[in-house]
Amino acid sequence: MNAPEKPRQKARFDTIGKARRRVDGRAKAIGQQRFADDLVLPRMLHAKLLRSPHPHATVESVDVSRAQAHRGVHLVLTGAEFPVPYGIMPVSQDEYPLARERVRLVGDPVAAVIAVDEQTATEALRLIEVKYRLLPTIASPEEGLAHPEPRIHDYGEQGNIHRNQAYEFGDVEEALARSDHVFEDLFFYEGNTHLPMEQQASLASIEGDGKLLLQTSTQNPHYLHRQLARVLQLPAAHIRVIATANGGGFGGKCDPGNHEFVVSKAALMLGRPVKICLTREEVFYQHRGRHPVLMKFRTGVTKDGRLTAIHLQTLLDGGAYGSHGPASTFYTGVLTPVTYELPRFKFEACRVFTNKPACGPKRGHGTPQPRFGQEVQLDKIAHTLGLDPAEMRLRMVTKPDSLTASWLRIGSNGLAECIEKAVEMSGWKTRRGKLGPGRGLGLACSAYMCGAGVSIYWNKLPHSAVQLLLDRSGQVTVYCGATEIGQGSDDVLAALTAEALGIDPVNVRVVTGDTGITPIDLGSYSSRVTIMMGNAALQAASRVRDLLAAAAAEALETLPDRVVFSQDRVFAGEDSGKSMTFVEAIAAAEGKFGTIASVGSYAPPKPPGRYKGAGVGPSPAYTFSACVVETEVDPVTGWITVPKIWIAHDIGRALNPVLARGQVIGSVYMGLGEALMEEQAFRRLPPKLSGALVHRNPSMLDYKSLTSLDMPEVEVALIEDPDPNCPYGAKEAGQGPLLPVMPALANAIHDAVGVRIDEVPITPDKVLAALAKKAKGEAPRVGPERFPAVPYPEPTFVLPPWEGGDGNELKGRKAA
Amino acid sequence: MMRLPWFKYCAPRSVEEAARILAGEGPRAMLIAGGTDLVPNMKRRHQEPATLVALRGVEGLKRIANGAGLTLGAGLTLTEVVEAPQVRGHYAALAQAAVQVATPHLRNMGTLGGNVCLDTRCTYYNQSYEWRKAIDFCMKKDGETCWVATASKRCVAVSSTDTAPALIALGAKVRLVSAGGEREIALTDLYNNDGMVYLTRRPDEILTAIVLPPAAGWKSAYWKLRRRGAFDFPVLGVAAAVRAAPDGTIEDARIVLGAVASRPIVAKARELLAGERLTDDVIEEVAAKVASRAKPMDNTDLEIYWRKEVVPAFVGYALREVRGDDMRATRLRIARQALPPAS
Numbered sequence A: 001m002n003a004p005e006k007p008r009q010k011a012r013f014d015t016i017g018k019a020r021r022r023v024d025g026r027a028k029a030i031g032q033q034r035f036a037d038d039l040v041l042p043r044m045l046h047a048k049l050l051r052s053p054h055p056h057a058t059v060e061s062v063d064v065s066r067a068q069a070h071r072g073v074h075l076v077l078t079g080a081e082f083p084v085p086y087g088i089m090p091v092s093q094d095e096y097p098l099a100r101e102r103v104r105l106v107g108d109p110v111a112a113v114i115a116v117d118e119q120t121a122t123e124a125l126r127l128i129e130v131k132y133r134l135l136p137t138i139a140s141p142e143e144g145l146a147h148p149e150p151r152i153h154d155y156g157e158q159g160n161i162h163r164n165q166a167y168e169f170g171d172v173e174e175a176l177a178r179s180d181h182v183f184e185d186l187f188f189y190e191g192n193t194h195l196p197m198e199q200q201a202s203l204a205s206i207e208g209d210g211k212l213l214l215q216t217s218t219q220n221p222h223y224l225h226r227q228l229a230r231v232l233q234l235p236a237a238h239i240r241v242i243a244t245a246n247g248g249g250f251g252g253k254c255d256p257g258n259h260e261f262v263v264s265k266a267a268l269m270l271g272r273p274v275k276i277c278l279t280r281e282e283v284f285y286q287h288r289g290r291h292p293v294l295m296k297f298r299t300g301v302t303k304d305g306r307l308t309a310i311h312l313q314t315l316l317d318g319g320a321y322g323s324h325g326p327a328s329t330f331y332t333g334v335l336t337p338v339t340y341e342l343p344r345f346k347f348e349a350c351r352v353f354t355n356k357p358a359c360g361p362k363r364g365h366g367t368p369q370p371r372f373g374q375e376v377q378l379d380k381i382a383h384t385l386g387l388d389p390a391e392m393r394l395r396m397v398t399k400p401d402s403l404t405a406s407w408l409r410i411g412s413n414g415l416a417e418c419i420e421k422a423v424e425m426s427g428w429k430t431r432r433g434k435l436g437p438g439r440g441l442g443l444a445c446s447a448y449m450c451g452a453g454v455s456i457y458w459n460k461l462p463h464s465a466v467q468l469l470l471d472r473s474g475q476v477t478v479y480c481g482a483t484e485i486g487q488g489s490d491d492v493l494a495a496l497t498a499e500a501l502g503i504d505p506v507n508v509r510v511v512t513g514d515t516g517i518t519p520i521d522l523g524s525y526s527s528r529v530t531i532m533m534g535n536a537a538l539q540a541a542s543r544v545r546d547l548l549a550a551a552a553a554e555a556l557e558t559l560p561d562r563v564v565f566s567q568d569r570v571f572a573g574e575d576s577g578k579s580m581t582f583v584e585a586i587a588a589a590e591g592k593f594g595t596i597a598s599v600g601s602y603a604p605p606k607p608p609g610r611y612k613g614a615g616v617g618p619s620p621a622y623t624f625s626a627c628v629v630e631t632e633v634d635p636v637t638g639w640i641t642v643p644k645i646w647i648a649h650d651i652g653r654a655l656n657p658v659l660a661r662g663q664v665i666g667s668v669y670m671g672l673g674e675a676l677m678e679e680q681a682f683r684r685l686p687p688k689l690s691g692a693l694v695h696r697n698p699s700m701l702d703y704k705s706l707t708s709l710d711m712p713e714v715e716v717a718l719i720e721d722p723d724p725n726c727p728y729g730a731k732e733a734g735q736g737p738l739l740p741v742m743p744a745l746a747n748a749i750h751d752a753v754g755v756r757i758d759e760v761p762i763t764p765d766k767v768l769a770a771l772a773k774k775a776k777g778e779a780p781r782v783g784p785e786r787f788p789a790v791p792y793p794e795p796t797f798v799l800p801p802w803e804g805g806d807g808n809e810l811k812g813r814k815a816a
Numbered sequence B: 001m002m003r004l005p006w007f008k009y010c011a012p013r014s015v016e017e018a019a020r021i022l023a024g025e026g027p028r029a030m031l032i033a034g035g036t037d038l039v040p041n042m043k044r045r046h047q048e049p050a051t052l053v054a055l056r057g058v059e060g061l062k063r064i065a066n067g068a069g070l071t072l073g074a075g076l077t078l079t080e081v082v083e084a085p086q087v088r089g090h091y092a093a094l095a096q097a098a099v100q101v102a103t104p105h106l107r108n109m110g111t112l113g114g115n116v117c118l119d120t121r122c123t124y125y126n127q128s129y130e131w132r133k134a135i136d137f138c139m140k141k142d143g144e145t146c147w148v149a150t151a152s153k154r155c156v157a158v159s160s161t162d163t164a165p166a167l168i169a170l171g172a173k174v175r176l177v178s179a180g181g182e183r184e185i186a187l188t189d190l191y192n193n194d195g196m197v198y199l200t201r202r203p204d205e206i207l208t209a210i211v212l213p214p215a216a217g218w219k220s221a222y223w224k225l226r227r228r229g230a231f232d233f234p235v236l237g238v239a240a241a242v243r244a245a246p247d248g249t250i251e252d253a254r255i256v257l258g259a260v261a262s263r264p265i266v267a268k269a270r271e272l273l274a275g276e277r278l279t280d281d282v283i284e285e286v287a288a289k290v291a292s293r294a295k296p297m298d299n300t301d302l303e304i305y306w307r308k309e310v311v312p313a314f315v316g317y318a319l320r321e322v323r324g325d326d327m328r329a330t331r332l333r334i335a336r337q338a339l340p341p342a343s
Helices: A025-029 A066-067 A118-125 A140-147 A172-177 A223-232 A258-270 A280-286 A325-331 A370-387 A391-395 A415-426 A488-499 A530-554 A582-593 A657-676 A742-752 A764-775 B015-028 B038-043 B078-081 B087-089 B091-097 B104-109 B112-116 B129-133 B162-171 B269-274 B280-291 B303-310 B310-322 B326-334
Strands: A045-051 A057-063 A073-078 A107-114 A129-134 A159-170 A181-187 A201-206 A212-216 A238-242 A274-276 A291-300 A308-318 A344-354 A438-449 A464-470 A476-480 A508-512 A563-565 A569-572 A575-581 A596-600 A624-635 A639-650 A682-684 A694-696 A713-719 A797-799 B008-010 B029-032 B051-054 B064-065 B069-074 B175-177 B179-184 B206-214 B218-225 B234-244 B250-258
Touching: A045 A118, A045 A280, A057 A107, A057 A694, A066 A073, A073 A118, A073 A258, A073 A464, A073 B206, A107 A118, A107 A258, A107 B008, A107 B234, A118 A159, A129 B206, A140 A344, A159 B303, A172 A308, A172 A344, A201 A258, A212 A223, A212 A258, A212 B078, A223 A258, A258 A274, A274 A657, A291 A370, A308 A325, A308 A370, A325 A344, A325 A530, A370 A391, A370 A438, A370 A575, A370 A742, A391 A438, A415 A624, A415 A639, A415 A713, A438 A742, A464 A530, A464 A582, A476 A488, A476 A530, A476 A596, A476 B015, A488 A530, A508 A569, A530 A563, A530 A569, A530 A575, A530 A582, A530 A596, A569 A582, A575 A582, A582 A596, A624 A742, A639 A657, A639 A742, A657 A713, A657 A742, A713 B087, A742 A764, A764 B303, B008 B179, B015 B029, B015 B051, B015 B206, B029 B038, B069 B087, B078 B087, B078 B091, B078 B104, B078 B112, B087 B091, B104 B162, B112 B162, B162 B218, B162 B234, B218 B310, B218 B326, B234 B310, B250 B269, B250 B280, B250 B310, B269 B280, B280 B310, B310 B326
Parallel strands: A045 A274, A159 A797, A212 A238, A308 A344, A476 A508, A639 A713, B008 B051, B029 B051
Antiparallel strands: A045 A107, A057 A129, A073 A107, A159 A344, A181 A291, A201 A212, A201 A274, A291 A308, A438 A624, A464 A476, A464 A596, A563 A569, A569 A575, A624 A639, A682 A694, B064 B069, B069 B206, B175 B179, B175 B206, B218 B234, B234 B250
């Protein structure tokens, strides 16, 4: 595979960097965009799922006879029809489309009815008789650790521990022992969910050639395609998955969903289209959202506030299934050393199964939780040492083109500039501490990856591929398996192709997210699309450009490498008098070479770390953000108001600044919601009276998320320092800017009223409780009080690059 | 999506016709006005009426009549109530309450009568049938136990209407019409402190109008505590109305708390305030006494002890606004929006 095209040193861009209307903007603005729920086919049937009312039980029997006989019912499916399990990760194939022997949460699907309409299917669900034998409920990771039996799954590390891992980069205890100060803090980050406006919907049908077509709101059609082939036992080439435009994903549509297998199977059995639309409540059960994480940070610092070592322990509440859990568990640790220089680092992480909806990837995947802990702890350190929290951070930001203790390679790095910009915009130096009683400013920073360096299933193949087809009518069609989930990936694809060919993006037709037509892209997750799809697109574009340049050079009587593509024309070098239209250039090339098409593909560089587990964390590039939040806190009620937020994000280059700002503001919105109110919380009834464990608030009304009136003004600065690994230098913007918001709020509350809320969400009752403690002379803090004994394994020991390591595990001993 | 159960739909044109249908259909018939409360509840199988009698086309229910006071048709949408100049000018507590109900879309559909008759709410009850099945249901619908207070003999679902506390503070009466006749009762007497049988309205009665006494000399305000500015039922409502002599001496006062029991709680404001002036000390003392009447349960949004703790602050906000303080900055922080001022 060729190396990605280096960003061209263009004197100016035609398209890149200009604020443009996105290519899919019109359809979405006028309601023309057809989401999965909008799709209708002749003879279409409707599916509904019967879900378990018990958090943990074995399924003794399922009697569907009455449901089957119900008027209008075409098919009733049970777990018997689905012998093959699935799971997004090869190491966690632990889900069945319909439960076979065990239900593991309230909401686990047990049977499905396919009927003439939803009403009939819903009626028939109530006619299905399921006999359950109840099992003890595991409601929390602490409970899961204390009760290895009953096991929720018969695989995993031990008992109810799903994943358990430990890594140590340099001797951390030795470094802590010689630190001037060691700070020890506990933090808790409550789980929360994605809350996309669009509830999942899927329509399965059989195409004219007899093959299965599934049109569905998924972020990852490729992974779903593979899982469908596995579960349905069909050749993958006989299945086509079209990712319909997602009405928001945020990670919630990365895992294959039970409903997707059910409608696919039903369509195959009935030969008719079968559709399902999840209710909002069902989306809360599908979940795969933010893991609740309990964290313990032991951090050593020098007296001038430089980090010497961090020992981080995390405990994740995984919910009932594996999902992305193995990766999520890693992500509660691996990105910690990317933000600030950290000589030594140890992290231990443990994910426990519980009888609740499975947690998985949500915007920031595993990283917001430890980022919250670290940034709040740094604020405490700064206060204890009498340092300006911004200055302290500035002095220890990681450097460009450096390695971390854990062997992650950092390329471009604009964190220092981000901090300086956020400080400047917010008036940090003149306003902090001078806003008056009950008002404060808080600052936090973060780093995030631009695409996971390793695929979810092991392979050496491209992560993204693009096909480009041009014809004499002037049509430029670009095909890619990437998925538009609202983040603007279709626009990125059009813009990059257009820029490379010197044409207007409106002249590019974009075809994406269709496994039957488009070349493979792994999906819209880990902030990977702009860079990976983008690099593939630039490679494909450069290949057709070479063909067009060769043909045009002949006609324009110049050399191919002197041909310039700009403004829908092709010029002979700098001689603007000698040119042809882009359409004429296509025709010339078509005449010379035949049909003009090309492909491009991209795979990330090989990471420098070589120890087992080094595959999680590496990325072709990292983004950095710095955020300042202003708060007003009412000392009588604890009521929290956020008048304004400033954020600077190191984006490399903003391809379309309107979209980039939208992604940053959207991240701030989501982060502030998590910081202030969002909770995927559960209710356990008195155990003497009931074994029930239910979601507290599975509705849009009761699951509290910010409304427009609660959203403050956000001032965004985009820091542009093009990264050589990225297309025209563009890095991600969709996830990184979320990370610093929660800790910046916590730090602002401390600045306002002098209390520490060491858990998320930060609610007025917690603030008031902390103020009451402060008034009584107790430690003015609300947060977790203890960290349970977790049987972490012996760590994999790796020497940091600056201690003579080579990236491999150092077996058998610790360094002196 | 969640689907409605089957039902018969009647669309009478007059109150008499509606009352006749109600009488004929018996208790399995229900009235529907805006439907913003009832329809979602029906989807969750809280109510499964055999017949819906629609008030939408019934003549006269949108009337606003000036007389000795103000009579508001029960069929006025909340938006229409907010926009009525008589309401904004003289009954500020009602305008402030109505404008804080739900969202603009829901206020365009939901009616004043509907909000007054709003079903009581509870986090164990306002859930789908399937969810409620997972807890083996609760006392209010399909089950035996009150999961909020398992020893409780009665349902403790919460009165969540914003307009009722405001209207009671303004001295409102309601007109109830049935095939057998008509009666007018004080709005406060419309409610029982029982989450299940929360209305004294008989199933055959139609609430047709809200009758307000003259507002001369009175000043009122409504403060609402909820999580978010653009949405959400109250977890606390405080309505205060005060009539003071020109020198500031209080002649009469009413303070009503919402969302802290299964009915609006009427404090003994007159006893506490008559003859006093609204000094900071008086406000603080009265707020503490009124707040002691609030008995929130753990069945709404936000933490129960905190909800109890902040009641005095909200009573204080209402009384200070009535006193004439400029509460706009506080209002903006709590409501996240500017509201019509106290009047």
